[in-house]
Amino acid sequence: MTDAHSLDTAAAGPSQPASAVFFLSDSTGVTAETLGNSLLTQFPDHRFQRHTVPFIASVEEAENVVQDINTVALTDKRPIIFSTVVNPAIRALLSRSNGHFIDLLGSHTAQLEDALQTTASPEPGRAHGLGDAIRYQSRIAAVEYAIEHDDGQSIRALDRAELILIAPSRCGKTPTMMYLALQHGVLAANFPLIDEDFTSQTLPEPLRPFVSKCFGLTFLPARLSQIRQERRPGSNYASLSQCSWELRNAQDLYAMHGIPYVNSASMSVEEISATILQRMNLSS
Amino acid sequence: MTDAHSLDTAAAGPSQPASAVFFLSDSTGVTAETLGNSLLTQFPDHRFQRHTVPFIASVEEAENVVQDINTVALTDKRPIIFSTVVNPAIRALLSRSNGHFIDLLGSHTAQLEDALQTTASPEPGRAHGLGDAIRYQSRIAAVEYAIEHDDGQSIRALDRAELILIAPSRCGKTPTMMYLALQHGVLAANFPLIDEDFTSQTLPEPLRPFVSKCFGLTFLPARLSQIRQERRPGSNYASLSQCSWELRNAQDLYAMHGIPYVNSASMSVEEISATILQRMNLSS
Numbered sequence: 001m002t003d004a005h006s007l008d009t010a011a012a013g014p015s016q017p018a019s020a021v022f023f024l025s026d027s028t029g030v031t032a033e034t035l036g037n038s039l040l041t042q043f044p045d046h047r048f049q050r051h052t053v054p055f056i057a058s059v060e061e062a063e064n065v066v067q068d069i070n071t072v073a074l075t076d077k078r079p080i081i082f083s084t085v086v087n088p089a090i091r092a093l094l095s096r097s098n099g100h101f102i103d104l105l106g107s108h109t110a111q112l113e114d115a116l117q118t119t120a121s122p123e124p125g126r127a128h129g130l131g132d133a134i135r136y137q138s139r140i141a142a143v144e145y146a147i148e149h150d151d152g153q154s155i156r157a158l159d160r161a162e163l164i165l166i167a168p169s170r171c172g173k174t175p176t177m178m179y180l181a182l183q184h185g186v187l188a189a190n191f192p193l194i195d196e197d198f199t200s201q202t203l204p205e206p207l208r209p210f211v212s213k214c215f216g217l218t219f220l221p222a223r224l225s226q227i228r229q230e231r232r233p234g235s236n237y238a239s240l241s242q243c244s245w246e247l248r249n250a251q252d253l254y255a256m257h258g259i260p261y262v263n264s265a266s267m268s269v270e271e272i273s274a275t276i277l278q279r280m281n282l283s284s
Numbered sequence: 285m286t287d288a289h290s291l292d293t294a295a296a297g298p299s300q301p302a303s304a305v306f307f308l309s310d311s312t313g314v315t316a317e318t319l320g321n322s323l324l325t326q327f328p329d330h331r332f333q334r335h336t337v338p339f340i341a342s343v344e345e346a347e348n349v350v351q352d353i354n355t356v357a358l359t360d361k362r363p364i365i366f367s368t369v370v371n372p373a374i375r376a377l378l379s380r381s382n383g384h385f386i387d388l389l390g391s392h393t394a395q396l397e398d399a400l401q402t403t404a405s406p407e408p409g410r411a412h413g414l415g416d417a418i419r420y421q422s423r424i425a426a427v428e429y430a431i432e433h434d435d436g437q438s439i440r441a442l443d444r445a446e447l448i449l450i451a452p453s454r455c456g457k458t459p460t461m462m463y464l465a466l467q468h469g470v471l472a473a474n475f476p477l478i479d480e481d482f483t484s485q486t487l488p489e490p491l492r493p494f495v496s497k498c499f500g501l502t503f504l505p506a507r508l509s510q511i512r513q514e515r516r517p518g519s520n521y522a523s524l525s526q527c528s529w530e531l532r533n534a535q536d537l538y539a540m541h542g543i544p545y546v547n548s549a550s551m552s553v554e555e556i557s558a559t560i561l562q563r564m565n566l567s568s
Binding site for chain 2: 019027028029030031034035037038039040041042043044045046052054055078080084086100102104105107108109111112114115116118120121122123125126127128129130131136139140143144147150172174175178179182266267268269270271273274275277278
C-alpha cells in the first residue's frame with residue numbers, strides 16, 4: 001500500500017486488534033474522511049487503522065486497491081470501506097472487494113434526485129476542486145489577509161475585515177481566524193488585548209471604528225497560565241494572578257462594549273468557528 | 285432564522301428559483317456541510333440557498349428549526365435537510381418537518397454496527413470537538429509552526445518539520461501549508477526559491493540537510509505573471525519572461541535533487557494537500 005497514507009489511532013480499546021478502515025475516493029478523499037471519521041466516533045471503544053486512497057482514477061488503480069484490501073482481509077478482520085467514488089465502473093469494482101463497502105454518496109444521491117425531481121450528473125472532484133472559482137479565490141485571499149492581520153501586526157485595510165477576534169494572549173485567536181479564513185473565506189483579523197486596554201477598559205484605538213465586527217474569546221485562568229508557562233516559564237505573564245486579572249478584565253471589556261464572546265477553553269476551533277459564524281451572522 | 289448563517293450560491297442555473305437547503309447538527313455542522321455540499325455538486329444546474337444550524341441541543345431549539353423549515357416550505361419548494369443530529373429525540377422531531385429529511389448518519393451507522401458486530405454509542409460533538417486531545421493539540425501546534433515558518437521567515441527547528449514546501453513566489457505554498465497544518469496536523473514549513481537558487485541550481489542553504497522533506501510546486505507562467513501583476517504591476521518580478529524563467533529553473537532544480545513536485549495551477553489546496561500526503565507518505 002505504498003500509495004496510501006495511513007494512521008493508527010489508539011482509541012480507548014485495550015487489547016482488541018484495530019480494524020482496518022479504507023477511505024476511497026476518485027478525488028481528494030476529504031468528504032470520505034470527514035463523514036467516515038464522524039461515523040467511527042460512534043464506536044469509541046474500537047481502534048481503527050486508517051488508510052486514505054485518493055485520486056483512484058482508473059480501473060487499474062482500483063484493482064490495485066482491491067488487492068490491498070483483500071490482502072488485509074486475509075489476515076485480519078474484513079476491512080471497512082468508506083467510498084465517495086463517483087465513477088460507476090470504479091465504484092462497482094471497489095464494491096466487490098472482500099471489505100464491508102459503505103457507499104457514502106449512492107443512497108443519498110437517490111434521495112436528492114427524488115427531492116429535486118431530476119437526475120444527478122456526477123463527476124469527481126467537484127466538492128474540493130476549483131469548481132467554484134470565486135468562492136475558492138475568496139478563501140485564498142482570506143488566508144493571506146489572516147496572515148497579514150495575525151496578532152495585531154497590521155491595521156491596513158481593517159475596514160475590509162468581516163471579523164476581528166480579540167482576546168488576551170494565548171486564548172486561541174490565531175487558529176480560529178485561520179480556520180475561518182481557509183474553510184469559510186471569512187476575512188478575519190485578530191488583535192491581542194494588553195494591560196493598557198484592561199486598565200482603561202477601552203478597545204485598542206485602531207479597532208474602535210469597528211466594534212460591531214469584534215468577537216471576544218475568554219479562557220480558564222488555570223489553563224491559560226499553564227499554556228503561557230510553556231512559552232515563558234516563571235514569568236509574571238504566565239502567573240495565575242496575571243491570567244485571572246486579564247481574563248476578568250477582558251470579560252468586563254466585552255460586556256461594556258456589547259461585544260459577543262465565548263469561553264474557548266473546552267472548544268475546538270471547529271466549535272469556536274461555528275459559534276462565531278452563528279452569533280455574528282456570517283455566511284460561509 | 286436569526287440563528288442560522290446562510291449563503292446563496294449562484295451556480296449555473298439561470299432563472300430557476302434556488303432550493304432551500306438546511307444543514308442541521310447537534311454539533312458544529314462541519315460533517316453535514318461537507319457531505320451535503322459534496323452531494324449538491326452532483327446537481328450543477330441547480331441553485332441552492334444554504335442555511336447551517338449548528339448546536340441544536342434541545343427539543344425547544346429543534347421545534348424552532350422545524351418552524352423555520354415549515355415557513356420556507358409554505359412559500360417555496362420543500363427544503364432539503366441534511367442532518368447529522370445524533371440525539372434520537374431531536375432527530376425524530378426534525379425528521380417530521382415539511383422538508384426532505386436526509387439522515388447522513390443513521391443508515392451508515394447500521395451498516396457499521398453490522399460490520400463491527402457491536403452497537404454504536406452515539407454522542408454529539410465527538411467528530412469535531414476536543415475528543416482526541418493529542419491529535420487536536422498537534423493541529424494547533426502545527427498552525428503555530430506554520431506561521432513561524434511561512435515564507436522562509438525562520439529556520440529555527442527546521443529539523444522538526446515533516447514537510448518543507450518550496451516554490452517560486454506566489455505558487456500557493458502558504459495556503460497549502462496552512463491547510464496541512466490545520467486539517468492534518470502536519471508540521472510544515474515553506475521556503476521561497478529565489479534567483480540565486482535558480483542560477484546555482486542548489487537548494488537554499490538551510491534546507492540542504494532536509495532535502496528528503498522537500499516538496500516542490502510549479503505553476504503556469506502566464507497565470508503566475510497575472511497573479512504577480514496584481515501585487516507589483518509592471519515589475520520585472522511579474523513579467524512573463526521572469527515567471528517562465530523561474531518556473532523552468534525550479535522544475536530543473538526539483539528534478540536534479542530528486543524532489544517530488546506538482547503543478548498547482550489547476551488544483552485546489554485540498555487537492556494539492558491530498559497529493560502531497562500521498563506522495564510524501566505522510567499520515568494525517
